[in-house]
Amino acid sequence: MRGSAKARTGAWAIVLCAAMQGAAAAAASIEEREAQLAASLRCMVCQNQTLAESNAPLAVDMRRQIREQLGQGRSERQIQDYFEQRYGAFVRYDPPFMPSTWLLWLGPFVLLAVGFAALWRAVSRHGRAQPVPLTPAEREQAAALLKEDPR
Structure with a gap:
């Protein structure tokens, strides 16, 4: 027991x-x-x-x-x-991810794409720019500067 x-x-x-x-x-x-x-x-x-x-x-x-x-x-x-x-x-x-939060989720990617597009546009414009020819007065001034002897 x-x-x-x-x-x-x-x-x-x-x-x-x-x-x-x-x-x-x-x-x-x-x-x-x-x-x-x-x-x-x-x-x-x-x-x-x-x-x-x-x-x-x-x-x-x-x-x-x-x-x-x-x-x-x-x-x-x-x-x-x-x-x-x-x-x-x-x-x-x-x-x-729903319609009211799409901007929150996609906004950074949209801003990144816009930034790349602006950068690409600026770079491509820079490459296409043609040099502006000098006026006769500017040529004379440049020639005078090149003839000067800094010594």
């Missing part, structure tokens, strides 16, 4: 330890997921920082909301959709 009581106590201890490890792993998982989501969302106050980087009160509140929603079992996509619905696509630090 004593052996079986000890065995049951040991089994309960193992089950309890496993449950505690599972709870700790779940908490760590939620913290990791919160950190990933906070790094992918923009602080609406700072706008050049992620939620993870910002210490603004709104960023702290948004991180708390992420943690609460993860605790309720919502997926990362559902949480991102929630914030996008509330703040618009700008809240994502990497906004999706």
